[in-house]
Amino acid sequence: RFSNALKSIARNQEIKRSVQNSKELYPLLKNGINRFVAGQTRKEGIERVSHLYSKGYQVSLEFIGENTISESECRLAKSEFIEIIKELGANQIRGTVCLDLSHIGMMISSSLAYSHLEEVAIAAQENDINLILGMEESDKTNKILSIYKDISKIHTNVGITLQVHLHRSLSDLKELLRLPGKIRLVKGAYQEPAEISIPRSEELNERYIEFTSMCIENEHPISIATHDEHLLMDLKARGLLTSLNTEVEMLDGVCPSLLKTLKEEGIQTKVYVTYGTEWYLYLVHRIAEYPQNIYTFITDIIEQ
């Protein structure tokens, strides 16, 4: 209940604006924020992924943003993603760039999002970079999947995130398995009505295992994106973490020692790094899904 309340408060536009626009707040909270977000600039994002890549992790990088309603800001976001791709390419980092379609135009129209996505996908192809689309609230799922289906027929370097907690996801998965792009399996970060979703539970974990098995049986590229140690150990015991085209992916700053252990065992591991001035909602999600993070956050700030 605490998590859901926190996520709802965080979505209040006035609170979000005043936190993010405050010039005084960011320096004050910087150390707490930096555990989960590389910084506000592209340079900080690239530095963080370069560091992780040099340590033997695969990397994903996202310029944070969502629900962008101004066309010029959508264009700027699209250009920023292209710049990230060029810089990763120039640094010989064969990474993944992640984006939410509502950040690059979907709030205005699907055709705008598609045309921006296509430009980003072309730049990615030229630089040997993969893209993965994030999955957003359930009222956007149809639109996101539809854009993904269109782009993936042309650009096989684009993949998609699937939220295991939605009831509809089993039939979505069957369709996605027919397309070439990587499928990133997540439990789901958004608060969804009980009629359409499964809460955190053993049932959800079993479903996660079932989805993973389906991808692996189909030899489909998959990212196992969870920090749930119990679930990961279960997947490992079933031999599902070492298949070809399989990686375990975690958010930067969340359970790093667990990911390191898996890497040392020879499992392909990936860290998801974020940067940007829209850090606030991202940070609140990390605290809401694991409220103990509030203590770490405060300790980081005090020790700053």
Ligand code: FAD
């Ligand atoms: P949970 O069942 O939530 O937690 C299990 C255990 O994991 C906890 O007990 C705790 O030990 C640990 N843990 C989980 N979260 C944290 C945390 N923040 N801090 C510390 N420990 C934690 N969701 C979407 O809806 N759309 C997306 O596009 C999307 N992309 C993602 C990309 C990546 C690479 C990852 C890793 C997650 C993404 N998510 C996305 C978020 C995801 O849906 C979950 O909300 C999030 O991963 C928490 O769920 P969990 O599977 O880790 O396990």
